[in-house]
Amino acid sequence: MRKIGLIGGMSWVSTRTYYEHINKLVQARTTKLASAPMLIENLDFTDLVRLSTPEEWARAGDVLEASAKRLEQAGATAILIGANSMHKVYDRIAAGVGVPVLHIADAVGRKMQAAGVKTAALIGSRNVMVESFYRKRLVEHGITLLPPVMDNVEEIDRIIYEELMQGRATRSAERTFRTILTNMGQAGAQGVVLGCTELDMVIDVDANVLPIYDGTRIHAEAAVEWILGG
Known part of the structure; x- marks a missing residue:
């Protein structure tokens, strides 16, 4: 090895x-x-x-x-x-x-491309969601990304830094993400990329309303x- x-x-x-x-x-x-x-x-x-x-x-x-x-x-x-x-x-x-x-984004992009995903949503910290350095790598693999919803961006960023990175997983955060993921599906996402390495603490990667592509995994x-x- x-x-x-x-x-x-x-x-x-x-x-x-x-x-x-x-x-x-x-x-x-x-x-x-x-x-x-x-x-x-x-x-x-x-x-x-x-x-x-x-x-x-x-x-x-x-x-x-x-x-x-x-x-x-x-x-x-x-x-x-x-x-x-x-x-x-x-x-x-x-x-x-x-x-x-x-x-990490190349690994995720290849996985989604192999699964035939064309349209996806990306969630993570603020700079991952709104800047180009991560998004463009996914787009290079044929993925169309939904634009970030700025109200979601602020709340997701807060949860990541004030809760998850400190090892805290709350019921409130789980409910918030269930709502966000449901809305992303209604907006046309065929899958959701977890662009933060701690998000699996509050998002069930294997059983959700949309296919979840956990970047860490x-x-x-x-x-x-x-x-x-x-």
């Missing part, structure tokens, strides 16, 4: 989810005693949260590029960025290392394909 590196800590909750998904998938594909060869660098999210200015994003690029380089030097043969929002600096990170950096699947040489 090939060793993979995970840039984590954004948040620690999602890093835990990546670790669990990747190891369970490796066990399912190999033996029940197997563990995934992984290197994890758990960054301090304090200085990487709610970035807004070009200067702040440039600094985030410095931090993540340095992390990727350390993982490569330690033996990682590919890198994962364990946060959707931080894929805004993907190009910087990919250019800074000599190993592949597996893009799909990214983990892409990681396992790499680990096993697929």
Whole structure:
């Protein structure tokens, strides 16, 4: 098996989810005693949260590029960025290392394309929903995305940062997302992309009103394909 590196800590909750998904998938594909060869660098999210200015994003690029380089030097043969929002600096990170950096939106886009999904909705933190860095990668796979509803954007962003990233999953958040997903289906979405690594805490990925494409789970699947040489 090939060793993979995970840039984590954004948040620690999602890093835990990546670790669990990747190891369970490796066990399912190999033996029940197997563990995934992984290197994890758990960054301090304090200085990487709610970035807004070009200067702040440039600094985030410095931090993540340095992390990727350390993982490569330690033996990682590919890198994962364990946060959707931080894929805004993907190009910087990919250019800074000599190993592949597996893009989460490309993994999701390929999965949806294979399933024949043409129109979808994207939910995640504010920058994932309204900026182009994530949306354009999905569009490149033939997916038409519904425009973001700004009232939803603000409430989803609040739940992510004030609840989920702190490890809290509330009934109120579950009800909010059920309503949002129902409305997205009525607006024509054939599927919904979870563009935040913590959203599975309050959204049932396997049983919902619409097909759910959980970026974290799909990214983990892409990681396992790499680990096993697929």
